[in-house]
Amino acid sequence: MTSLQKEYDYIVVGAGSAGCVLANRLSEDSASRVLLLEAGPKDGSIILRMPAALGLPLQSTRFNWGYTSEPEPGLNGRTSDQHRGRVLGGSS
Numbered sequence: 689m690t691s692l693q694k695e696y697d698y699i700v701v702g703a704g705s706a707g708c709v710l711a712n713r714l715s716e717d718s719a720s721r722v723l724l725l726e727a728g729p730k731d732g733s734i735i736l737r738m739p740a741a742l743g744l745p746l747q748s749t750r751f752n753w754g755y756t757s758e759p760e761p762g763l764n765g766r767t768s769d770q771h772r773g774r775v776l777g778g779s780s
Contacts, residue, residue: 696723703728704778728774736775746771 700711703726711724729750735741736751745751746769755770773779 694721694723696721699723699725701725702778703776704773705780708777726776728776731775731777745773749774751775 697720698711698714700707700714700722703711703724707724707726711722714720715722733745733751735744735748751774753772753774755772756767757770759765759767771779
């Protein structure tokens with residue numbers, strides 16, 4: 689193993705609410721090495737803190753994964769947006 693390579697006991701993918709809680713609990717054991725991975729940016733943007741700006745992060749792929757549903761028969765075949773937070777903390 690070179691000095692740049694790291695070994696971990698646990699790798700948690702996704703720093704949403706559940707991922708953060710899991711990583712926190714796993715890291716309570718000081719003998720365990722835990723890596724928490726998140727693809728999105730830090731949630732420090734003022735846009736995320738302004739209730740009046742709620743629509744902006746929902747339209748931005750910087751803060752939202754941009755998922756859509758399959759065509760829904762009850763919606764005459766239309767799709768619906770499935771907003772999921774793409775930042776530390778996920779959608780919480």
